[in-house]
Amino acid sequence: MSESPQPTTPTREQVIAGLQAMMDAIVADELDLAGHELESLAARTGRSMDHPDVLYFRVLIAIQRGQSLEALQYLTNEFGEDAHPELRVLCLYSIQDPLWEGLAQALSETGDASTRQAMTLMLERYREVMAGVPH
């Protein structure tokens, strides 16, 4: 993927507004718009589309599109099987690949704080669902 154009020093309000627009679009399932907003946000903040911050939301949008397998393949092809394991968990879970659980368990113990929390919550919630706790 090509690098984004030079950013034009956005204000916080602009960045937050961009995040707002993107998340609103994701929630509304307006995924083309979400992708557009993400591209704009990336360009404004000088990030490539493969920057980890951007990649997270790209994967989110891909999952929401029903393209988890494609996202997983992209992660593998572009970054290797060891990169972005937290994103791989999301993709693996989405395609119902049981490998997600072991990877999530490992990350719940060794990832950064945010990842540990996310994986722990995911595992806990999964076990609740499996135990019949409604959601």
Next chain:
Amino acid sequence: MSAVKHAFEKIGEGIKHAFEGIGHAVEGLGKTVAGVLTANPKEIKAGLGDIAGGAKEAVSGVGEVAGGVGAAAVGASPLGAAINAMTGGKASNFVQGVGDSAAQAVNNGIDGVGQFADGIAKGNVGEAFSGLANAGQAALMFVPGAGEADLAMSVAMNAGKQLVKQGVEGQVQSGIGLHV
């Protein structure tokens, strides 16, 4: 495909669920922040320190709610729970290092009184965050890097817009000649 699609849809549901939960917390905070501003309007003239302190205190309270993403994620799908927890850090990264906005000026105390009052009275900042409890409002809750002033102003402009505006109008029009 339908089963997989179902899983995808759960992400959106999970996000909505968390946003709704945090939105309620934001609503409560909005009243607090509006109260801070309207109950102590002289602080606007006197300086930003106490206001920022009050806002920070209020934000800290909700921070615990927002920090309790797990609580907000209860009832979400496993995938939704994970996303709820991860989105904050990722969104925060976009804001880190971005400065020089009206809200940042408040944080720094640059041209504090006038700029702060002007921003609130004219709704410059609030226009960017219309709609309480929408996804963006919740997103802001997820963004520690946004700073207390960003959050307080955003919340105040949404939840306590009229209260704050009235309070500022009353104090500022006569105080520093600002008309809205």
